Amino acid sequence: MKYIMFEDFSGAPVPIIFPKRIDFAEMREQIPYTKVLSAGHVHVSGAGFACHGESKSLAVQARSEDALIIAAKLANPDL
Numbered sequence: 854m855k856y857i858m859f860e861d862f863s864g865a866p867v868p869i870i871f872p873k874r875i876d877f878a879e880m881r882e883q884i885p886y887t888k889v890l891s892a893g894h895v896h897v898s899g900a901g902f903a904c905h906g907e908s909k910s911l912a913v914q915a916r917s918e919d920a921l922i923i924a925a926k927l928a929n930p931d932l
Contacts, residue, residue, distance in 0.1 A: 854896065855872070855875070855877065855894055856868050856893065857880055858922065860886060860887075865932075866922050868919070869884060870895060877911050878910040891904075891913050892915070893905055893906035893908065895919075901920065902924050
């Protein structure tokens with residue numbers, strides 16, 4: 854799966870996870886948030902989530918904190 858981490862209107866990070874067949878730029882066009890914080894690939898293993906890679910079209914890469922943000926959002930979507 855791919856993901857893009859956006860900054861919402863309040864300044865909080867918001868991950869959007871989507872299938873590999875969708876381009877980063879295509880997904881970016883669909884989301885109203887103005888700032889992209891990071892992007893890359895995400896997968897789940899026995900140790901939890903792992904984020905890696907980059908989006909050349911968005912000129913950003915995965916960050917070390919992204920996996921924790923994704924896990925927290927999935928555990929509590931109201932955060």
